[in-house]
Amino acid sequence: MAAFDYKALNGQGKQVKGVIEADSARHARSLLRDQRLMPLEIEAVVSKTSNQASSGFSLFKPKVSVAELALITRQIATLVAAGLPVEEALKAVGQQCEKAKLASMIMAVRSRVVEGYSLADSMAEFPQVFDELYRAMVASGEKSGHLEVVLNRLADYTERRQQLKSKLTQAMIYPITLTIVAIAVVAILLAAVVPQVVGQFEHMGQQLPATTQFLIAASDFVKDYGLIVLAVIVLAIVAFNRLLIKPQFKMKWHTIVLDLPVIGKVSKGLNTARFARTLSILTASSVPLLDGMRIASEVLLNVKVRAAVEDATARVREGTSLGAALTNTKLFPPMMLYMITSGEKSGQLENMLERAADNQDREFESNVTIALGVFEPMLVVTMASIVLFIVLAILQPILQLNNMISG
Template identity: 50%
Template structure:
């Protein structure tokens, strides 16, 4: 029995989409007619296999959000822990899901497992939905016969990763919004308010203070070229986005980021937490060390650090230790290296990696809190200074007029 995506029309004339199980498309069409629906198209979900990645993304909605993956993983872990086989658990979670594309992916995976495919092969057909770490961990759990335990670990991992992503996103959202509002307010003052105020000084016939002349020149420049500046800024953003898609450019940018005083430390801490957390769950699930290093490196977003981890893997393959190879790269936090060294010496690498991940995540949260606590007063001072400059530029000619009158 396979899974089929359908598009049908109900008696009210509305188009409905969904997923239904059946042996053949004809059987699915018959089931739709029995429900009072007029079938328009019935497509086997498993037809995404063998098609190009772009076609599969169009059919199955591309990537799955971290929040959705965390939810379905926790649901699968709960059901499998209760003694329900994976195929039935996938069907139940798919039925529970309210997102049609996510439901299609889950039903497709269930269909492939029912056909006899291993879990990792079924998941591999949807790399945008299930990362390599997810697939490798599931494969190790299936081979060891502890799929319930592995799913619990994956659920904890995906939830912790989602929470960390949310914290970083919310931390960056506030300063970005505050900066945009500040720029908009200052631009509105210069373009609309300042011209009306300084228009009074045009007929005075006296030399204006340098600060006032500079304010008028800035206001006139923004009025004449403000739209061009917006277009130029948009073009720069598009160009930067285009260049960052090139691996060579992205590698150079990532290396420079690591050299910056505050941003470099934050990046190393965040990426070290991701690596340690991923490597920990892989080792705990029974994945070999070399394979775990390979998969964990793909979780790291910074290309310079990812390449460093690949060199670490090569040295470990040649007989070296993980902590010595990481220390030789010079990128990774010393605390993480010491904890990994302790884990290798005591044959307790899993717990030491987990402790390293927890420590680095807490340090990341501390850095974020400190940066946010510093950014707000700095932004207030900067905005206050700019507005004070505008006010002084307007008031100085008035003060000079008062002195002339006296």
């Protein structure tokens, strides 16, 4: 059976939407008529999403947030642990979903399971929701017979990722807002306030101080070319994002990012923490080490670190230990390398990877806190310096005028 999205009219003439399971579109229409509904549109969920994926149009693809994915995973794990078959657990979760598109996706996965496909293969119909990491862990859980345990680990992982994302978002709101407000205040001062004040000094007939002349020139530039500069900045950002599509440029840029004083440390910490966390849950789910390293490398954001991990994977395949292979990358912190090497020697790699991941998460949060702690006072000092310069540039002609009158 397959899942179909439908639009139909009920007995009162109102349009209703939903998901129905049927062998074909004709069977779906028949089932709707049995429910006293007049079918208007019938469309298979899987074929619809695959067509959208092939066309590259993503507006109507099922959008699932990290929090929703964690909730779905936790619900499926709980129902499977309670002894329900996978298809029944999926049906129950799909019926509880408030979002129609999310319910359609889950019912489509269920229809594939009913046809005889594994849960991991069924989820492969929606790669934009269930990535390779997710599917690999589900596949390992199905093979080992501990699907509920693996799903609970996945739920923990997605919830932890959501918490980290939330912390980063909250941490960045204040400095971004402060930066935007600071730029806007300076622009308004130069474009609207300064010309009215400084214009009063033009009739003095004497040469204005250098600071005042510079302020007038800056004000004129903002008035004449401010919008042009803003447009150039926007175009530069768009062009830069397009250049990032090219692998060679992206590699060069990510290499530069890793070498930056503060940002580089934060970026390196984020990627190494993500690698350690991903590899730890894959290893705990009985995924082979080489497959785990390959999958973990694909979730890294920095392509330079990703390439280094791929090179380390090749070294491990040739017989090198994991600790030695990661040491050769010169990107991972010494404490993490020591813990991994210790885990390999003691046969406790799974536990040591988890501890290394926890340690990296704490270090990453500490680096972000330090970076923001440095940035915020620097921005305040910069703003205060600019305002002080504007005030001095305005006061100097006034003091000159007072000296002329008193003289």
